[in-house]
Amino acid sequence: MQLHIIGLGVCQTAQLDSHACAALAGADLVIGSERQLETVSELLASGQKTLLLPNLKELKPELEKRANQGTASVAILASGDPLFYGIGRWFSRQFDAYRTAQNLFFYPAVSSVQAACHRLALSLQDVTVFSLHGRPLEKIRTILKRNKTLVILTDKCSTPQILAQECIAAGFAESQLIVCESLGYPQEKVTRYNAVQLATSEAEFDPLHVTVIETRGPGGVLPEFPGIPDASFVTDAEAGKGMLTKREVRLAILSLLQGADHDVIWDVGAGCGGVAVELSYWNKWSRVYAVEHHADRLRCLEANRQRFGVTSNLTLVPGRAPEVLKDLPPPDKVFIGGSDGELAGVLQTVWSLLPAGGVLVASAVTETTKQHLLGFYDQRREHQDAETETLQIAVNKGDVLAGQLLYRPALPVTLFRFVKGSKSVEVINISGITKEPEVTKAPEVTKVPEITKAPGETNND
Template sequence: MVHVISLGVGERALLSDPAQDALRRADLIIGSERQLHTVASYPSQGRTAPLPSPFSRLQELLSRDSGQEIVLLASGDALFFGVGNWLNRNFPPSQLRFYPQISSVQAACHEVGLDEHDMQVISLHGRPFASLRAQLRNRRRYALLTDQHSHPQAIAQALQAWGMRDSTLWVCEQLGYPEQRIRKFSVAELLASPPDVHALHVTLLQTAGPGGVLPEFPGMADQDFHTDGEPGKGMLSKREVRLCILSLLQPCAEDIGWDVGAGCGGVAVEWARWNPRGQVYAIERHEERLRQLQRNREHFGVVRNLHVVAGRAPDALADLPRPSVVFIGGSDGEMDTLLRHCWEQLPPGGRLVASAVTEDSKSRLQQFQAHIQDGDAEWTQIAVSRGETLAGQLLMRPQLPVTLVKFSKRTFSS
């Protein structure tokens, strides 16, 4: 049995009676030097071992001594952005027992006096700093778990650039230790005089400012995308069409999606931004479009769940995880092959949406509909006109109509 004892925050752990009993009966106690020091005052007879790195070595250690009573020490709350998630993925519940303590976020909120219930926690530890762009909203509260790349000054610089210059930050260092320090900063103060900050800290954030830089709602402006043409033009699905495509796809949390012929990434980026728990694979073969797709991935901060795949489909699809939803926006003359291949990859209940502008593409979609026996089709045509000024007068200029077809794979044969 592995007893996972959360230590909370502070120089000395305040253990519950069950946690003390587990520590006293342990044959092996695993923890870092600092963690072992926090429980040194509690009686125990077990031998100690340093926390190994990487975690694969920890798995070997825990598995090798599985017949013993093992205590694994965990900073803060093991089940809150801690080791608990990794343990639950690698060991059955019958081999684990968890002992709770408060997290660093909970301690920080109590020190500052901010409610926890409406605070979103974002971990930047070991994650790309650009991912923060996809998660921040104006006039919201956040707790940021950071590393050396996401220090308070870097956060302030980002807030300034993203239209949130009136934000307030609380930097909470060495919580629970005699050296504990809580400081409140404005963005301007952090930019003018960057403070020295202890590595052991949590940053609380109240965003505020004029905004207008990062999108807050689906339907991102075309001109905000980098393209292979003029701003808002080029190989990019326009906003109205993009939203209709996503409404037909109906992506869910944990979905794996393919955007085949992704162009500059209009659909893929918006898809990934508003479904952060899904994984989107954008497949594109044209070099310049790929470059713009990568730029948009960074610009909108969807670096954690949007994966750019360079290559021509269907060959480029061979090593990808099987999808539950697929969008075909470009086929390079391979529409028939792509439809059949993607349909075969979908599970029952999966959705495939394809777009067509030419009569030839529409005809191929009709032929595919007639071919499949295990799916249903829904046809939509979108014709958008946008206002322009000509000789001082309003002119509604029509865009090319786009036909969208949603193929839904039945969950049973009929």
Template sequence: MHCCASTRTSGTDAVAARIQIIGLGVEAEGRLTAAAEAALAEAELVIGARRQLDWLQNLVEGEILPRCEVLPKLDDLPARIDACAGEVVVLASGDPLYFGIGRWFGERYPRERLVFHSAVSSIQAACARLGFALQDCGVLSLHGRPLEGLRRHLQPGRRLILLTDRDSGPRALVDECLRAGLASSTLWVCENLGYPDERIHRIEVTENAEIGGDFADLQVSVLELRGERGTVPFFPGIDDESFATDGGPGQGMISKREVRLQIVALLQAAPGDTVWDVGAGCGSVAVELALWQPDARVMAVEQYGKRLACIETNRDRFGVTNLEIVPGRAPEALADLRDPQRVFIGGSDGAIDVLLERCWSRLPAGGILAASAVTDRTRDRLQTFAKTCAGSAQSTRVAINRGIYENGAWHHTEKHPVTLFRFQKFNDLSRASGHLDTPGDLPDDN
């Protein structure tokens, strides 16, 4: 059982009643721990789904329960809890702190007011039925989330446990595997685990896979992925040809892979960061950022319709649901966006000076701005900015010369050199420690 201190004192010395979140496990005829039974005995109000309340009533047949209410919409739940002077019990499925309601409570109430009682989850039960070690599986919730979010995880050799809904049922999962080239995969659908009507279906992923009829609402799906390829590579550096562009394969308005990897490395996006990709083109940098830092929020700002369509296609192709598309011309399109911690300026449309000023003003201390320069004018403006910004500055010139060995000879193609700049806002600690370069350290052209 996860347990915290049971009370807290407010500024008026009033003691707030505890909220006890009890996981019920997956067994039709399960039982509660002694601690959970004690929580029920002390509660003034019990809240749960109708199925959970019925389960509880059957479990304590003949005993008097506290007042019970059906779980409302989550937006209405705090008012119900706050209206109760005594302790409240909320019933949850499985382990409330593992893809359950526990996170929701943790984000809204002080920890000392919460007490969690864990139980076996449907995820653990599915692993037990199939003989899979949980630590060897990836776990993903598609419940109430876009199915496209699965695509970033579709890699051969992986095993995924999926919490699904009507839009991510077995037929949709099979279609996603086929789309990703994983046509040798196996899908298990585990229904009503722990109940008398428990069933487990095994489905081989093929073009003519027999899916069967309707499945129960209480289900967990398990995918064992096999095939020649997946939607995304195992390591950063998506092939240029994998992107939809406004030119031919690997052409058009995208940052080439070698340059793109440098940009991602310079930005170092962290979990929780908001990242702006200004002048995003067809979205290769934004996609790469969103893919490898799934806990960041990436905003791709682009004004041209055809490129916006390419960004949308690439977002769906790679399943980067944390990528938001912002139509419009910068800097005007930036006005209503959430302040960033990281900014990349890939295209300025002749407005590099005003973009630098606007983006820099929105960054916090320690924030990073990176920009690319292909023309002498843009490079000159970025070098001038380095002399006036209150931050460190560095640059890297990337010159790509790609070679292909064909018919007994090497054939090389040289790309136009790109100069990348990275600026980081000073804060008192970084300036005093000398860990960051000073603006004067920036070379004229390197």
């Protein structure tokens, strides 16, 4: 059976090229919404079978049933361009075998995003396109930044009024929002609003609309660049304190992990979520799992997950490691910021699950934790199964005492990075910024006969 995914563009009557017309005419069955079927009604032959588009959970079984019944060709109608925030990606994923066998075909058309940009004389390469259709509203917070032009596909949970309210909350009260309704239809309407005006407006909009946002204002609520200020996070203590990996250390951890598209990343002992949130925020195609057992910190984690809009790619995992790790998808990269006294078991479990090339980063403040990690470092050197790197960060922050500037030292944090599968070893010690030459032998470590849990060492150091 052949599947033909046909884009209809943005107009009251479908304007298809010859290839799309031939696919539609030759289809034994045409599937689409009521509006889409009406759009192609004049192009359908008398008696040509049609079917209202079911939900996606039912669509694949329906198509498989039709194939078993001998249906040779099915046309599925799509709004706009099927492969631009449309149904096309679902078909590519669900019917990959059809694509490989050259039985899956796509027919492009003008999308509502293209039409909106043309109405407003916007170059597509100069805008950021984002879909909130069927997605959490909070995701808008990942792209609300200064001086951006955003083209937003919306649904009933992300109306223009709600988007205006999000702009104001993010510090962009001066933003302009342009609502493009019923593009390509006789009732087409394009209206410009300022955010404050629109936020309280009772105007009703056609469901077929695109909202364009021109962000204006100081912002300052949501991050523009890696290194979110500590005080921006919800924590279990006063602002900027509590179980949160501090910004200077967090930036080093992000750099060591090097999160990439489609990575599965674990943050073990996630605390209030500093590392997990930044990983999710700047790597939207990664899947991040934050493991934490402390109830108060879990509440902070969820609050930060919502605050920064990373609800789609950051998953909270209540419980203790290593027990809960067995239920997670296998990781590509792991950060261990806390272990509640179970570091040895967590290290071994994580190392056994990482693939070749997988990355493990761990932090230590207490000598007890550092000794565990140095022991693990020795094991990796002995087995020659990892590329290793270690550094120590000592930060002194400016403060005022009796009207005078002084610098208060924070406890040094030692970071270790292990890349599985490589046999080269590099050791970097940073305190100030100095790099020592590559060593050929692991440093001598005084072994601790029995490691006991350090007081208060339950989460992020």
